Amino acid sequence: MTRSVLPAAALSALAAAVVPLTAQAPAAPAASSVAVVIKAGRLVDARAGTILTNQAILVEGERIKQVGPGSAVAGHAPAGARVIDLSGATVLPGLIDCHTHITADPGDYYQQLFRQSPIDQAVVAHVFAKRTLEAGFTTIRNVGADEFVDVALRNAINSGVVAGPRMLVSTMPLSATGGHGDVNGFSPYLRFEQASGIANGGRGRAWEVRGRHRRGGRPSRGRHRARARPLRDEVGGRREGQPHDGRDARAVGPVPCRARQRAFS
Template identity: 40%
Template sequence: MRVSIASAAFAASLICANSLAATYIQAGKLIPANSNDVLSKVTVVIDDNKISQIKQGFVSGSEQDKVINLQEYTLMPGLMDMHTHVTSQINGPASYMERFTLNEADFAIKGVQYANRTLMAGFTTIRNLGDGYNESVALRNAINKGVIDGPRIFTAAKSIATTGGHADPTNGQASRIQGDLGPKEGVINGVAEARKAVRQRYKDGADLIKITATGGVLSVAKSGQNPQFMDDELKAIVDTAKDYGMTVAVHAHGKEGMERAIKAGVTSIEHGTYMDEQTFKLMKKHNTYYVPTVMAGNWVAEKAKIEGFFPELVRPKAATIGPLILQTLSNAHEAGVKIAFGTDSGVSAHGDNGLEFVLMVEAGMKPIEAIRAATYHGAILIEQLDTLGTIETGKLADLVAVKGNPLDDIKRMQHVSFVMKNGQIYKTPEA
């Protein structure tokens, strides 16, 4: 019995010792992202899932601690993509048939694959702005439980639209199978239904609300710009969302629809193609974020050149709207609008998210501004700055690294070599 007790005590001491082991990440450069500062030769110490210390120089701990040599790399906070559709991906004309040929489980399984690609690209946190069957809620929960690997997901579940609006899933269907969708399916008309749709999203487990305030590019509907909510409907959505502690993200291309939404108090405008100086002033007045998604604009414009890739009703919208978003971002940045990083991945391929950095710099943003848009500003947008978005002691250990200095060559952001999320390493330079 005495031997057994001693053995148990010895085993317990080993477990205790292992639990005290820390990870020391030696970074050649460090972008903390809480400012434009860049530090050199820094060691970040991780205890459990949090950043416990930031030390000058390359420091090692005790023998039981783990040391990760990133002395030729730049370490940054985990990247954040504020506009994705992680359970789907456009793959040509067949994608328009998937709503008839695939079940909820099929989209959920797709999401497992796409979530992993997103994480491996260095994006440890994403907003998912619309799915078909609330499958992104199940995906989020599975990731949070450690069942599968993927980014931390803040999901809007099913987007809210008006009848015939951009997120009405029956657009383009024969009238005999359209039915008459309502708030449960994310289709509303009037104030009462607007409130009910928000409350349904809360009931479904969504983290935030996504609405389609104007027409869109890829929906099988004529206009990509027209306003699609009335002022009282927008106010009902925003007020109800606030009651439930939810922010509101707004798909918008046309000026009138987005300005109605801004005045109603929404949190962010996505795409924002036809913004102008008046819109910028409104956004600054109402503290509204802009999420550009330049990648999506470029992608749809290129695919519009291919005959048969999009339905004929979609093709002219893609050709017209797509190329304009880069200039819109340039104008918004120059006007001083707050910008958060977003790609609309699911339109373009998941895992290619890093290309957005290149396009943001092409639009006139400095590399450090683009990186802060995908870290610090993303954390503000999802109201998580107390735990995420910067490298500071006490915050969750979400960290990524690229070889060399991305401030000298922003294309390096397309090749993330090291990924840590919540203190767990998912990717190393050797992998």
């Protein structure tokens, strides 16, 4: 059985650890006709729910041209094709994470809020991107980042400057005043001047969505509940009270969904 023409980023390899077969890593631009044959000792067929043995994958440029028994694929490979021997590894489709915040690492809430800025996030974001890729995730959907750091990271990955997965980015999370995306519970005399995603009403949300789209994002994250997020516990960083409701705007709530539709209409 053979299959053909799939995205090349759809595979990663597991040996002792996950080894991505197609990583967007820093490299000189390659010709689109470059062919690679990947020998897979075991191949996870996610559709059939089984593991195949002695398989091979033929990749040309950024497209998988054929997947099937090793002998059959080898017969279709052009002369001089590069061979990656993963006969002792298990190969599976690249993983997709639909909810990430890859530009930051959960830690000391007050340290990040008062002593760091989005510049700190931008400096280290590429580290998290590489870790994510090496864990086998070849595509992610980032649903919230400060100051368009996710847009800059996505662009750097796409241009080959840093290693990372393919990124779908929504820029700053959209929230009502006092909602999950707002900074709540502090003195009214404190001012946080960085860009935010606070917007109220359908018109306000539509305006914010258009602005993100203009700057390279694809907004899809709506934290529309108006309930204020409580302060975090001083010791463990845990939120007190009931957990917030921060589901995707696409999934729930007519207001953010309509605002998003109007913004792109």
